Amino acid sequence: MKYEITPGKFITFEGGEGVGKSTNIRFVQAWLEARGIECRVTREPGGTPLAEDIRSILLAARDESVDPMAELLLVFAARAQHVNQLIKPALEEGTWVLCDRFTDATYAYQGAGRGLDLEQIEQLENLVQGGFRPDCTVILDAPVEIGMSRAKNRGQLDRFEQEQREFFEKIRGFYRGLANAGGQSRYALVDASVDLESVQEQLSVILQRLV
Ligand SMILES: Nc1ncnc2c1ncn2[C@@H]1O[C@H](COP(=O)(O)OP(=O)(O)O)[C@@H](O)[C@H]1O
């Protein structure tokens, strides 16, 4: 008898700085593993040794201003490595992959934030990923100042965290737009401004629909 492995699901977590992505990914992992679902937690930019090296290049604060197109191409270089070396092989084994940010972050940060053309980003998305997209994208939404105040105890600011408030408002607006576009979509908007328990209640409802 042919034994078929059910491929895993690919869930991505998006939102502004400090909204609680890492904290809630750990909750989702525990929730799924308690139901016998094997999970792999990863992040972007990063996830493999090469992609983590590219992450360090992207996040380093530097005197030289970084050309937005150079930033965009680095993000996708890291993603090509991550998708092909880690994410797809894990999914094919039946492991679920929980990823802290993915391509929606590129539309939000390099597109809405830096002002790059969304169609050019889409061309790169198709080039690097083909038709590969997340099964579900959780957007954790909170006012910019809440995320900033939660993130501020983390020490030195990286190159993105050094941006002005206006940059983060654009990113928040973009994510909310994705979630509110209507119709059947893979996006689930979570109010992350409330206490952790209330955030996790919202996540449980989303997870019930996925398992
Ligand atoms: N709903 C919440 N209420 C209060 N504090 C939170 C909440 N969610 C996360 N935190 C705290 O905020 C900080 C940033 O959370 P983190 O998960 O690292 O965010 P991100 O990964 O989105 O940058 C952590 O100290 C975390 O414990």
Ligand SMILES: Cc1cn([C@H]2C[C@H](O)[C@@H](COP(=O)(O)OP(=O)(O)O)O2)c(=O)[nH]c1=O
């Ligand atoms: C995945 C991705 C991340 N980024 C940025 C957003 C973040 O500022 C940074 C690192 O992501 P992350 O570690 O999630 O930041 P934080 O925990 O502070 O929210 O990389 C992009 O600009 N484009 C992308 O495509």
